[in-house]
Amino acid sequence: MAVPPTRARTVVAALCAGLAAALLATVPARAEQHEHVWAVSEAAHAPRARISLDATTGTLTLSVSREGRTVIEPSPLGIVTEQADLSRGLHFVRRNDRTIEERYRAKSGKRLDRRVHMHETRLSFASAAGARLDLVVRASADGVAYRYVLPTGYGDVLGETSAFNLPPDASAWLGAYRVDNEGQFNQYTAATAPTGEYSDQALFATDGGYALLAESDLTGTYSGARLAHTQGTGTYRVKLADDRVHTDGPLTTPWRAMVTGDLATVTRSTFTDDLAPASRVADTSWIRPGTVLWTWLAGGREAGQSLAAQKAYVDYAAERHWPYEAVDAGWYFKSDAWDTTDPDWQTDSWLPQLVDYARAKGVGIVVWIHQRDLDTPEKRAQWLPTLERWGVKGVKIDFMNSESQSMLQWYDTVLRETAAHHLMIDFHGSTIPKGIQRTWPQVMTMEGVGGEEKRTNTAVHLTTLPFTRNVIGSMDFTPGGFQRVGQRPDSDAAEAGLTVVYESGLQMFAGTPESYDTRPLARGFLEQVPAAWDDTRLLAGRPGQEAVLARRSGDRWFLGGVYAGAARTAEVPLSIGPGRWLVETIRDGADGLVQDRRVLSGGDTFSVDITANGGFAGIACPWHPGITTCYR
Secondary structure (H helix, E strand, O other): OOOOHHHHHHHHHHHHHHHOOOOOOOOOHHHHHHHOEEEEEOOOOOOEEEEEEOOOOOOEEEEEEEOOEEEEEEEEEOEEEOOOEEOOOEEEEEEEEEEEEEEEEOOOOOOOEEEEEEEEEEEEEEEOOOOEEEEEEEEEOOEEEEEEEEOOOOOOEEEEOOEEEOOOOOEEEEEEOOOOOOOOEEEEEOOOOOOEEEOOOOEEEEOOEEEEEEEEOOOOOOOOEEEEEOOOOOEEEEEEOOOOEOOOOOEEOOEEEEEEEOHHHHHHOOHHHHHOOOOOOOOOOOOOOEEEEEOHHHHHHHHHOOHHHHHHHHHHHHHHOOOEEEEOOOOOEEOOEEEEEOOOHHHHOOHHHHHHHHHHOOOEEEEEEEHHHHOOHHHHHHHHHHHHHHOOOEEEEEOOOOOOHHHHHHHHHHHHHHHHOOOEEEEOOOOOOOOHHHHOOOEEEEOOOOOOOOOOOOHHHHHHHHHOHHHHOOEOOOOOOOOOEOOEOOOHHHHHHHHHHOOOOEEEEOOOHHHHHOOHHHHHHHHHOOOOOOEEEEEEEEOOOEEEEEEEEOOEEEEEEEEOOOOEEEEEEOOOOOOEEEEEEEEEEOOEEEEEEEEEEOOOEEEEEEOOOOEEEEEEEEOOOOOOOOOO
């Protein structure tokens, strides 16, 4: 009997999807052109992208699966410019494939040594009028990403038709979009999330595994993205910050990335960094991650305008062997008019005295500065060379509060200029790391998070961040604000654990000296914590419920756990490798913090008593007879 044409197309598409991995390098372009289906995967058990061209409408979709199970349902692709609608009426032209193998060394992040292995497929399409669109798809063991490449002459971009279709019943952890990316994360399903806009660091749990939506290689050639959602559907549309993206030449858009795998794979992924261009800083020897005594929550406005107070903080940092002290807002403001820049700050400021004082004690100074004081070439030419000449080690730049193309162009400029003046960066009121730390390694951390300053944080939010915001890059949450009892949702042991759970190349400790001194166990732990890591592992976790991470520095593993909900006895697997380990943990007790010591074998499970919305901190080091502590 005759086979209906639509059924024939369905059968052909199914056969193609099933054979794509085995035939990836050998399927001839003419067969793909006939079938209108292409598969991209790094390996048999890795995520697989499936790109389909509808022969009737000329529209493109992309789906993602793992081992035959759906992660992302077929989702629309396309981009519209002044001169061309490249979202429909397309026909296939050619395919090119290549393998990407790279090694690079980061200055901060989940691990310093990185290895990249990806398969890249470039599919070229054209419209009936001859307009061209290249779709570039990359697949690795921990993700799939795509971007558009357009030739010159198509005019400004008016928008994308790109979207992500999630299974409607997929669990979803979403942060409502804000220009400073400081929204709280809450749990829904993909379909029940309220209508609105969400930050593009959205996490979903599907049959095929977890999927974290993200972006990489975002520069001033384009516009920042957010996710627009209508309740009742699993669709999350890509919405740009600008209604019109200006371009006067060939255009390569940012990567639309989907980090995917089991939760441990997603948590330790460096996929968004791996997609980004290589470092543009030739000599990185001056870029040194470290822990920081941060003085804003410790001392506020008064401390920001007092040399004596800042010297006392430097003394305290030196005693703790913390390599940096951060001077926050106020140091260059007029004493009688807060938030007003002293026009004579270069001659009036006491900061050079503080830098010299701190240098003699082995402490580097990081300074806060408002973006408006760096928003023109003339201002940057005044500020950046002066700070470099004084010996300042880094700048905390605040209040960008935009992901528009014009602000991203400002980022491009200030990144080049801070690198030239050997100034590390902590961006606040900012975008989130979208591969920026690989390309510009002087970016040690970024805020873009509802952090310690917020009084509306919940334990659910704290236990979601390691699987969302902190996956894509260093996060300046500023843990350690022990004095903020009643203003933070967690316990003291959890607060100590956050210094490990949350990764930041400049790990800003937010406490007061008095709050540390009344908690000597926490203070002693913070004296040990580094800010650069050789490896990261998830020991246990579920977004919104618990997050237990281990991070290695040398031969020591630092442990941190944070939990939401009722008190419990937590069972923690010591999945840090074979051998015998001395494990020292800090937990909450009836009268304060308590330290426990035990010797365990790698792979053992140990118990920790957790208070409501509590946690723990710890260190594990190789044990042999005679070893009594991991502290050094």
